[in-house]
Amino acid sequence: MPHDPPYLPAPGALLTDLYQLTMLQGYVERDMLDGAVFEFFARKPPACRNFYLAAGLEQVLDYLEQLHFTQGELDWLSGLGLFRPAFLDYLAGLRFSGEVQAMAEGTPFFADEPILRVVAPLPEAQLVESRLINLLHFQTLIASKAARLTLAASGRRLVDFGLRRAHGAEAGLLAARASYLAGFQASATVLAGAQFGIPLAGTMAHSFVQAHLDEAEAFEHFARSLPQSVLLLIDTYDTEAAARKVVELAPRLAAAGIRVQGVRLDSGDLGEHARRVRAILDRGGLGDATVFASGNLDEYEVRRLLAEGAPIDGFGVGTRLDTSSDAPYLDCVYKLQEYAGQPRRKRSEGKATWPGRKQVWRRYDDDGRCRGDSLMLEGETGEGQALIRPVMRDGRRLAPSPSLREVRAHALRQLDTLPAALRALEPAPPYPVAVSEALRDLAERADRLAGL
Amino acid sequence: MPHDPPYLPAPGALLTDLYQLTMLQGYVERDMLDGAVFEFFARKPPACRNFYLAAGLEQVLDYLEQLHFTQGELDWLSGLGLFRPAFLDYLAGLRFSGEVQAMAEGTPFFADEPILRVVAPLPEAQLVESRLINLLHFQTLIASKAARLTLAASGRRLVDFGLRRAHGAEAGLLAARASYLAGFQASATVLAGAQFGIPLAGTMAHSFVQAHLDEAEAFEHFARSLPQSVLLLIDTYDTEAAARKVVELAPRLAAAGIRVQGVRLDSGDLGEHARRVRAILDRGGLGDATVFASGNLDEYEVRRLLAEGAPIDGFGVGTRLDTSSDAPYLDCVYKLQEYAGQPRRKRSEGKATWPGRKQVWRRYDDDGRCRGDSLMLEGETGEGQALIRPVMRDGRRLAPSPSLREVRAHALRQLDTLPAALRALEPAPPYPVAVSEALRDLAERADRLAGL
Numbered sequence: 001m002p003h004d005p006p007y008l009p010a011p012g013a014l015l016t017d018l019y020q021l022t023m024l025q026g027y028v029e030r031d032m033l034d035g036a037v038f039e040f041f042a043r044k045p046p047a048c049r050n051f052y053l054a055a056g057l058e059q060v061l062d063y064l065e066q067l068h069f070t071q072g073e074l075d076w077l078s079g080l081g082l083f084r085p086a087f088l089d090y091l092a093g094l095r096f097s098g099e100v101q102a103m104a105e106g107t108p109f110f111a112d113e114p115i116l117r118v119v120a121p122l123p124e125a126q127l128v129e130s131r132l133i134n135l136l137h138f139q140t141l142i143a144s145k146a147a148r149l150t151l152a153a154s155g156r157r158l159v160d161f162g163l164r165r166a167h168g169a170e171a172g173l174l175a176a177r178a179s180y181l182a183g184f185q186a187s188a189t190v191l192a193g194a195q196f197g198i199p200l201a202g203t204m205a206h207s208f209v210q211a212h213l214d215e216a217e218a219f220e221h222f223a224r225s226l227p228q229s230v231l232l233l234i235d236t237y238d239t240e241a242a243a244r245k246v247v248e249l250a251p252r253l254a255a256a257g258i259r260v261q262g263v264r265l266d267s268g269d270l271g272e273h274a275r276r277v278r279a280i281l282d283r284g285g286l287g288d289a290t291v292f293a294s295g296n297l298d299e300y301e302v303r304r305l306l307a308e309g310a311p312i313d314g315f316g317v318g319t320r321l322d323t324s325s326d327a328p329y330l331d332c333v334y335k336l337q338e339y340a341g342q343p344r345r346k347r348s349e350g351k352a353t354w355p356g357r358k359q360v361w362r363r364y365d366d367d368g369r370c371r372g373d374s375l376m377l378e379g380e381t382g383e384g385q386a387l388i389r390p391v392m393r394d395g396r397r398l399a400p401s402p403s404l405r406e407v408r409a410h411a412l413r414q415l416d417t418l419p420a421a422l423r424a425l426e427p428a429p430p431y432p433v434a435v436s437e438a439l440r441d442l443a444e445r446a447d448r449l450a451g452l
Numbered sequence: 453m454p455h456d457p458p459y460l461p462a463p464g465a466l467l468t469d470l471y472q473l474t475m476l477q478g479y480v481e482r483d484m485l486d487g488a489v490f491e492f493f494a495r496k497p498p499a500c501r502n503f504y505l506a507a508g509l510e511q512v513l514d515y516l517e518q519l520h521f522t523q524g525e526l527d528w529l530s531g532l533g534l535f536r537p538a539f540l541d542y543l544a545g546l547r548f549s550g551e552v553q554a555m556a557e558g559t560p561f562f563a564d565e566p567i568l569r570v571v572a573p574l575p576e577a578q579l580v581e582s583r584l585i586n587l588l589h590f591q592t593l594i595a596s597k598a599a600r601l602t603l604a605a606s607g608r609r610l611v612d613f614g615l616r617r618a619h620g621a622e623a624g625l626l627a628a629r630a631s632y633l634a635g636f637q638a639s640a641t642v643l644a645g646a647q648f649g650i651p652l653a654g655t656m657a658h659s660f661v662q663a664h665l666d667e668a669e670a671f672e673h674f675a676r677s678l679p680q681s682v683l684l685l686i687d688t689y690d691t692e693a694a695a696r697k698v699v700e701l702a703p704r705l706a707a708a709g710i711r712v713q714g715v716r717l718d719s720g721d722l723g724e725h726a727r728r729v730r731a732i733l734d735r736g737g738l739g740d741a742t743v744f745a746s747g748n749l750d751e752y753e754v755r756r757l758l759a760e761g762a763p764i765d766g767f768g769v770g771t772r773l774d775t776s777s778d779a780p781y782l783d784c785v786y787k788l789q790e791y792a793g794q795p796r797r798k799r800s801e802g803k804a805t806w807p808g809r810k811q812v813w814r815r816y817d818d819d820g821r822c823r824g825d826s827l828m829l830e831g832e833t834g835e836g837q838a839l840i841r842p843v844m845r846d847g848r849r850l851a852p853s854p855s856l857r858e859v860r861a862h863a864l865r866q867l868d869t870l871p872a873a874l875r876a877l878e879p880a881p882p883y884p885v886a887v888s889e890a891l892r893d894l895a896e897r898a899d900r901l902a903g904l
Contacts, residue, residue, distance in 0.1 A: 004524060005524070005528050006464055006466050006522070006524055006525045006528060008463050008464075008467070009461035009463075011460050011461075011621040011622075011625075011643065012458055012460075012643070014458050014642045014643040014646055015460070015615070015621055015624065015625070015641070015642070015643045016615075016641075016642055016643075017613075017615060017616070017640040017641065017642070017654055018640050018641075018642050018645075018652045018653065018654030019640065019654035019655055019656055019657055020657075021642065022654060022656065022674075022677070022678050022681070023656055023657060023659075023660045023674075025677050025678065026656075026660065026673050026674050026677035026678065027660075027663070029673075029677050030673050030677070032663060032664075036663065038659070070458070072456060072457070072458055073458045073646075076457050076458060076646050077642075080645075080652070081680070082678065082680060082681070122663055126657075126659060126660075129616070129657070129659075130615050130616050131621075133616035133617070134615060134616050134617075134618065134620065134621065134624060135620075137616065137617050138618075138619045138620050141619075161469075163467070163468075163469055163582050163586060164469070164581070164582050164585035164586050164589065165585065165586070165589050165781045165782075165784075166586065166590075166619065167590050167593075167618065167619035167620065167622075167623035167627075167775070168586065168587075168590050168619065168620055168621075168622030168623040168625075168626055169463040169467055169583075169586065169620075169621075169622045170463075170619075170620030170621045170622050170623070171619035171620040171622070171623050172467065172586060173463075173467070173620075174620055175619075188469040188470050188471065189467070189468075189469065189470075190466045190467070190468055190469070190470050190473065190529075191463065191464070191466040191467045191468075193470075193532075194466050194525075194528050200470045200532070201470065202469055202470030202471035202474060203471055204471055204474070204475055204478075205471055205472075205475060205578075205581070206787075206788070206798050207475075207490070207578060207581075207787070207788035207796075208475045208478065208479075208578075210788045210791070210796040210797070210798060210902075211479070211484060211488065211574055211788060211791045211796070212484075213794070213901060213902065214903075215902075221478050221481075221482050222474075222475070222478050225474070225477050225478035225481050225482070226474045226477065226478065226534065228533065228534060229474070229534065236798060236799070237799050237902060319781045320781075323619070323775075323780040323781045324780070325780050325781060328775040328776070328777050328780035329617045329771045329772075329775045329777060330617075332617075335658075335659070336658070336659040336662045336663060339662070339663045342665075344659075344662040344663070345662070346658050346662060346688060347688070347689050449665060450662075450665065450689060451666075
């Protein structure tokens with residue numbers, strides 16, 4: 001009987017900031033258990049991002065459904081000397097019992113537009129802040145970067161190679177998910193295949209060639225050991241010489257029913273090597289073997305290589321994708337918008353936010369391109385499509401989540417709706433997001449309530 | 453009976469790149485099981501780092517000691533259709549049986565200097581590459597950034613606030629460890645306290661103030677709920693007005709035996725607010741209450757604030773630390789240096805490496821400042837101190853690891869040994885690392901062996 005596929009275990013309730021727990025004790029002791037509304041949104045994107053792509057909702061819903069404190073966690077907290085027994089008893093019984101409304105994963109969004117709202121008793125809605133941001137921020141960060149690569153690659157195969165320089169285990173795993181969601185075809189990370197069903201890809205490392213004293217022998221060994229997927233790394237010593245060795249080897253392999261599927265380049269001038277290698281393969285009767293490139297790639301380099309006509313069929317993108325190296329974080333927050341039925345708003349210098357429960361309406365032109373959004377209060381009716389929808393009630397999903405494949409299809413359709421300027425790699429003029437009168441009025445009311 | 457402290461569960465053997473497994477099948481089927489030597493090192497650091505600080509060894513040793521494939525993992529791999537039963541049987545029995553030599557965590561190091569060597573049968577040494585880089589890269593990245601903050605803060609309190617924008621769960625947890633190791637005093641991440649014994653710190657969020665309609669009431673509730681640690685966030689609306697509310701509140705709290713320990717600023721001109729708030733607190737009899745600052749901080753901003761004499765007693769550093777935002781990855785690799793007793797060397801364009809088993813010798817002047825390193829072959833005797841030492845044999849630690857507190861003390865002593873130019877934030881001239889004649893000779897021999 002098959003076992004369950006292997007999963008990355010969840011980190012538990014203590015993966016949070018200390019102040020969540022100290023604030024919770026304050027709320028609980030003052031009986032501040034009324035309904036609170038928090039929203040997650042991002043502020044202005046960096047110049048190297050024309051839009052954000054929403055991702056991470058699925059992991060947030062998992063987290064909320066599973067949230068609880070184990071006895072071991074409570075014992076450990078008790079030992080800190082900060083928390084009173086009655087509060088620890090409260091934590092022992094705590095489950096997330098609230099509602100979530102959210103934008104579907106794979107939807108582009110813009111500054112100040114919420115992609116997720118939590119409506120729950122104040123302590124529950126507060127406690128989840130740290131992990132919820134941790135999950136939504138990272139996947140949205142990677143999906144937003146990966147979407148640019150998808151647009152630059154114009155249909156060429158894209159594979160995530162980034163595990164080793166991703167920031168830890170979960171970053172490697174979730175970068176595979178976020179990049180697949182945003183249009184990548186595969187990942188090299190095995191656990192991403194097991195946990196999310198993401199197609200896996202991989203070739204060989206330089207060490208495989210080096211461990212053999214003879215490069216051609218290394219190629220033959222690899223091909224015979226993995227006849228289903230003969231992709232040979234040819235830049236360990238001399239790229240073109242290695243390509244010729246592949247051509248020499250191919251008939252011997254063909255006699256054994258093994259086809260050379262392709263070669264990988266990983267260093268030097270990738271465009272120039274690709275042209276020379278393509279010619280060697282074509283002359284050698286390997287016209288259907290693909291040329292795959294990797295090594296310090298990002299969306300600009302992919303675009304440059306394709307613009308100069310480099311005969312490259314696919315790209316492995318690692319470090320710069322999995323760390324979103326040109327913008328390694330987004331300015332995103334999870335903010336209290338309402339408590340006990342009253343609007344709330346932060347007014348700190350340079351960090352003011354829009355209060356209340358909000359909806360994002362998106363308008364489209366006749367060609368299906370989006371042409372502007374409206375940030376409105378929930379309940380107002382805008383033009384076009386309302387993007388925030390209920391996904392959780394009473395702490396449980398309202399419906400099974402879409403499959404990752406469906407999310408990916410949605411994301412690809414959504415990228416098609418973006419105006420050309422937003423799909424370009426260069427900074428676009430800001431996408432129009434209008435703020436409704438009713439929302440402006442509510443912000444004033446929140447300020448008056450806070451005595452400002 | 454107390455439970456074990458909560459831990460982040462390990463990710464299992466499938467957190468690796470697919471090509472490790474396909475190469476392993478090739479090695480195993482060709483009986484290439486001889487001893488291999490791999491070393492982990494970093495290439496030239498970015499201009500914003502004068503040195504690297506080694507970190508992550510402890511997690512690598514945990515990983516190597518625990519490495520095995522579960523039946524569920526093997527079943528899942530079997531379903532991929534890439535691996536033959538004999539190879540899956542080999543994986544079922546695979547444990548790491550090799551040696552590790554390494555530089556102690558908390559030791560500064562430079563380009564091309566290995567900080568870790570694995571000596572093991574080729575498949576074992578190969579398989580561990582992905583996770584080993586993933587662990588060493590990230591903690592070294594964060595420790596190297598945190599060390600700069602430690603140097604800039606000149607003894608002021610530094611607290612890691614970065615969990616929410618760290619790249620996932622493990623990044624948040626290990627950034628807390630790496631920054632503590634490099635001189636931080638505490639972290640806000642609760643799990644880092646449970647797992648590593650790192651001191652925890654935290655204040656309150658804006659939402660706590662906003663959930664109350666009255667700011668002064670919020671302060672009083674918080675203080676009475678957490679009398680051990682009264683740190684009040686005062687920038688939700690008007691920073692100086694809030695500081696005056698703290699002064700008004702203090703006598704009432706004092707009557708209940710509660711002392712206001714300090715305030716936190718999180719927005720605006722932190723230096724200017726700190727001066728005004730300090731004056732308000734001092735005039736109000738709260739001369740021993742501390743002023744703590746946070747909000748978009750990095751080592752440059754900390755230095756600037758201290759240079760202008762801002763009366764700030766401590767800094768909370770989050771996003772820019774936990775993502776190492778100015779250099780979100782290091783150019784580090786894990787490379788085959790020797791197989792079956794013969795040196796190996798990668799010669800790819802721009803990526804050539806030094807072969808063989810290496811030792812790093814560090815020379816010091818009479819004041820204990822390091823003045824140059826030598827990269828030599830293991831067995832050569834250099835001047836000064838040899839930094840690479842045995843830590844694991846037969847897949848087991850040779851001795852219990854030093855405590856994290858000991859590692860931190862070592863790191864702080866090591867930072868003191870750096871020449872002033874390296875301790876500065878500005879780019880320093882390259883630190884001298886000499887390559888021995890014997891190592892140059894071996895590189896030539898490796899090239900001859902590969903027929904170059």
